[in-house]
Amino acid sequence: MPTMNLPLVADATCCARLVKEPLDAAAADDLAHTLKALADPVRLRLLSIVASAEGAEACVCDLLEPVGLSQPTVSHHLKVLTEAGFLTRTKRGTWAFYALVPGALEEVAQWLTAP
Template sequence: MVSEPLGEEAAADLAKMFKALSDPVRLRLLSLIASYAGGEACVCDLTGPFDVSQPTISHHLKVLREAGLVGSERRGTWVYYWVLPAALAKLSSLLQAPAATATTPVASAR
């Protein structure tokens, strides 16, 4: 986005990610998953910190997965989740401010 405007498809993909992260529970879930040792967390470890039911947590995890922010794998009874680094890189690159150059005016803080 910094070097050129977003195309329609890229904008739709990124909007889906941002929409998924606009819910505080999902944002916290993503942070919780990313903070686990080894970079992945069992769904059984994700319900305790929240004041919502297990089915609600499962719904939020599904939204994160469908938005392309987390991956998952069933291992026996449990499902394990991890953050997808490529998705975070996309979001990060979009949010980076362009580097100021000699010809680029820098807005002063007010």
């Protein structure tokens, strides 16, 4: 799966990029992939938990209980969010830590938000 490679508009004060001009096929594919990654309640919760954690980083071991799912299932959801460009993953010993990619949520918001 591709990561989020959506171009940024220099002047975001004009209007939402989605309505400023028609999307080409590649941009539509990228945006759809990105939105699909967010279009799952578990992934939204995981993203929120990571983003609101101290230092905007969380160990996978701390994400299991809040969502009530098994480690393989949580890891799958985190992989989808990582591949979509929302999270980064670092390994420390046997545990994986996830952090929010700076600006990732704002980039999606710019596609959908009109001033």
